[in-house]
Amino acid sequence: MSRLTNKDVAAQLRLIGDILQIKGENRFRVLAFHNAAESIENLGQDIYAIHRVGALTEIPGVGKSIAEDIAQLLDAGRIEFLEQLKQEVPLGVVEMMKVPGVGPKKAARLWRELGVTDIESLKAAAEAQKLRGLKGFGAKTEEKILKGIELLQSRKEERIPLAAARPAALEVVAALRAILPKTTLVQIEPAGSVRRWKETIGDLDILAASPDPDAVTQAFRSLDLVTEVLWSGRTKSRVRLINGLECDLRVVEPRHWGAALQYFTGSKEHGVAMRELALKQGWSLNEYGLTATGQGDAAVGEQRFFEREEDVYHFLGLDWIPPELRENRGEIEAAQAHRLPRLITQADLQGELHGHSDWSDGRLSIEAMAEAARKRGYRYWLLSDHSAGLGMVGGLDAARVREQAEIVRRLNQRWAEQGVDFRLLHGIEVEIMADGRLGLPDEILAELDVVVASIHSSLRQDRETITTRCLKALENPHVDILGHPTGRLLGQRPPTELDVEVVLQACAAYGVVVEINANPARLDLNDVHARRAVELGCKIAISTDAHSAEDLDLMPYGVATARRAWLTPDDVINTRPLEEMLTLLRNRR
Ligand code: DGT
Ligand code: CA
Ligand code: CA
Ligand code: ZN
Numbered sequence: 119m120s121r122l123t124n125k126d127v128a129a130q131l132r133l134i135g136d137i138l139q140i141k142g143e144n145r146f147r148v149l150a151f152h153n154a155a156e157s158i159e160n161l162g163q164d165i166y167a168i169h170r171v172g173a174l175t176e177i178p179g180v181g182k183s184i185a186e187d188i189a190q191l192l193d194a195g196r197i198e199f200l201e202q203l204k205q206e207v208p209l210g211v212v213e214m215m216k217v218p219g220v221g222p223k224k225a226a227r228l229w230r231e232l233g234v235t236d237i238e239s240l241k242a243a244a245e246a247q248k249l250r251g252l253k254g255f256g257a258k259t260e261e262k263i264l265k266g267i268e269l270l271q272s273r274k275e276e277r278i279p280l281a282a283a284r285p286a287a288l289e290v291v292a293a294l295r296a297i298l299p300k301t302t303l304v305q306i307e308p309a310g311s312v313r314r315w316k317e318t319i320g321d322l323d324i325l326a327a328s329p330d331p332d333a334v335t336q337a338f339r340s341l342d343l344v345t346e347v348l349w350s351g352r353t354k355s356r357v358r359l360i361n362g363l364e365c366d367l368r369v370v371e372p373r374h375w376g377a378a379l380q381y382f383t384g385s386k387e388h389g390v391a392m393r394e395l396a397l398k399q400g401w402s403l404n405e406y407g408l409t410a411t412g413q414g415d416a417a418v419g420e421q422r423f424f425e426r427e428e429d430v431y432h433f434l435g436l437d438w439i440p441p442e443l444r445e446n447r448g449e450i451e452a453a454q455a456h457r458l459p460r461l462i463t464q465a466d467l468q469g470e471l472h473g474h475s476d477w478s479d480g481r482l483s484i485e486a487m488a489e490a491a492r493k494r495g496y497r498y499w500l501l502s503d504h505s506a507g508l509g510m511v512g513g514l515d516a517a518r519v520r521e522q523a524e525i526v527r528r529l530n531q532r533w534a535e536q537g538v539d540f541r542l543l544h545g546i547e548v549e550i551m552a553d554g555r556l557g558l559p560d561e562i563l564a565e566l567d568v569v570v571a572s573i574h575s576s577l578r579q580d581r582e583t584i585t586t587r588c589l590k591a592l593e594n595p596h597v598d599i600l601g602h603p604t605g606r607l608l609g610q611r612p613p614t615e616l617d618v619e620v621v622l623q624a625c626a627a628y629g630v631v632v633e634i635n636a637n638p639a640r641l642d643l644n645d646v647h648a649r650r651a652v653e654l655g656c657k658i659a660i661s662t663d664a665h666s667a668e669d670l671d672l673m674p675y676g677v678a679t680a681r682r683a684w685l686t687p688d689d690v691i692n693t694r695p696l697e698e699m700l701t702l703l704r705n706r707r
Contacts, residue, residue: 121393122165124161124404130197130200131152131155131158131188132155133200134187134199134200135148135149137200138203139222140222141206141207141226142222150184156351157178160352160354163409164404166409166411167419169188170412208236211228211235211236214228214234214237217270218266219265219266232248237270241264244260244263247260249263277609278609279638280315280678283312283319284308286361286365287308287312288308289343290343290359291306291307298337302333303328305326305372307324307379308324310323313441314441314445315679315681315682322363323365325378326370327370327372331353331369335367338355338357339355339357344360345359353370370406373424373425374405374423374424376424377403377406377430380392380430381405384444385444388450390446391450392450395434395450395454396408400414400415401414401416403430403434407422407423408430436450436454437453439453439458442461442682443461443681443682459684460686462660462685464673464674466687467660467690468699469499470500470664470670470673471502471691471692472502472547472635472661473491473500473663473665474487474502475503480503481665486667488542490667491670497541497695498541498542498699500567500568501522501545502545502546503522503546506549507548507556507558513557515558519566520562520565523565526543544567546562546563547570548569548571548572549571549575550571550572550587552587556596556597560594563597566596567700568703570600571594571597572603572605573588581615581616585620589620592621592624592630597628598630599630600621600631600632600633601633602642602663603616603632603642604647605642618643622651622656625651625656626655628706629657631691632656633659634648635661636663636673636674636675636676637662637663637676645679648680648685649685658685659690660677660690661692662676691703
């Protein structure tokens with residue numbers, strides 16, 4: 119039997135309460151289960167440890183009979199009473215209570231009188247206008263329920279791009295820091311998928327440490343950024359923000375900060391693996407700390423708390439694991455062997471290798487873009503406007519490319535005379551046309567410092583056609599970098615059918631560098647593909663594909679994707695000084 123968390127136990131008790139509610143049982147009996155669930159979820163201790171010393175009834179809200187249910191669950195993996203209840207009421211009926219506008223009474227009647235057993239059949243019944251036949255239900259109720267189902271289903275699927283979610287989380291954190299003194303708000307950080315820099319976000323999770331949780335929760339609920347308080351207790355609350363995102367806040371005592379941050383950063387899979395590792399060492403790990411199980415050296419029930427997250431990892435014999443790696447993709451084993459990669463950081467980058475000016479679809483002049491890149495500390499920047507052959511207005515033909523070359527030459531000359539350590543590289547983002555030919559002839563490509571090739575047109579070709587098309591382009595010895603390989607736009611356009619594995623193998627064989635496009639709408643390659651690319655022997659370029667000065671500030675999203683792909687500075691060519699980078703490109707085949 120797998121070990122349950124406090125949260126799992128709470129969920130089972132809550133389910134009992136929910137079923138009793140549908141059965142129309144006494145309100146206080148229902149409340150007893152719901153309160154016990156709440157109390158166990160907020161417990162500062164592992165429930166197994168409490169059970170072992172026979173102290174379940176000492177948990178607030180847990181009486182003798184509920185304690186027996188919990189004991190059954192912990193010892194035998196199931197609660198008899200709940201098993202019986204499940205025979206009586208289908209779980210789908212309980213699920214129906216999640217639909218806004220459907221409470222226990224309605225759910226029970228829909229089930230008993232219409233034979234509706236889950237959300238899907240409820241939807242079908244409402245669409246067939248069968249609800250209005252029931253006493254007390256009208257066309258209005260029907261409509262409301264259908265809307266509720268739609269809302270529920272859209273909410274479930276909707277994930278927000280990180281670039282929309284992350285600033286909101288930081289804003290909440292900053293707003294609370296501004297209101298509360300440091301003595302009240304000892305710590306506060308975004309946790310969950312935002313801290314892991316996952317490319318899309320389900321909801322925001324913010325963790326705070328405070329000796330006065332009420333004050334923090336109060337302040338949180340009354341922020342201007344909050345439109346609706348969805349749920350609020352003393353240490354936990356959930357709100358909707360003005361941008362529509364839902365945001366959880368959890369407040370813990372400062373001595374629990376380390377374990378809580380570890381827990382709420384996730385991912386769930388990483389957390390599960392960490393708990394298994396702790397158990398092997400005789401400790402039960404939860405969001406409060408470690409409790410000795412008695413299987414190791416420490417005495418049963420002995421506890422360890424950690425003010426710093428690093429110390430949780432260190433205590434278990436691991437190096438601290440950067441949040442971007444916490445997806446249970448081998449990071450725990452690597453941390454145990456002290457073999458975690460030295461992940462790339464923004465500071466490692468010396469320049470960028472993909473960007474646009476107003477010669478194609480960028481907003482600024484060549485000089486202004488180059489100056490913007492220089493201001494951000496880069497030593498080089500690749501001007502790579504679109505080529506003709508893309509069916510796009512302003513795509514550059516051979517003559518325009520040569521005109522640009524002259525401008526680039528003059529700018530570089532000026533910086534050299536002024537002793538400025540910056541070099542504007544001249545390149546192109548050449549279109550890989552539908553048949554795999556490139557948008558400009560070879561003799562022009564040969565004149566450029568760096569050639570980025572990418573696909574923007576005929577994106578719906580089938581797998582074989584688009585893969586062959588891409589492979590043909592990669593064979594061209596002038597192609598240095600494959601830009602945003604899959605063409606996806608997060609939340610707007612799916613990736614092309616491209617066979618990424620085959621294309622990455624070709625890139626490795628030809629020495630074509632693969633791009634991580636840092637624009638948060640793209641993040642293309644994604645983390646998984648980028649990791650695979652390096653495994654196959656490819657080098658990576660991380661670039662923002664900037665069309666304006668502000669776009670250059672999107673680089674952290676690209677760096678995060680690279681970090682989630684386990685990349686070191688050595689895997690990325692634009693960490694190299696200019697000459698070394700160019701030599702690498704020249705000698706690659
Ligand atoms: P999201 O919101 O879908 O983008 O992804 P997360 O990772 O932010 O997930 P969320 O918001 O459900 O939970 C936040 C963190 O809390 C999660 O990363 C780990 C922790 N957590 C939540 N539920 C569980 C659970 O059932 N087991 C474990 N081990 N951890 C959990
Ligand atoms: Ca979340
Ligand atoms: Ca959450
Ligand atoms: Zn571009």
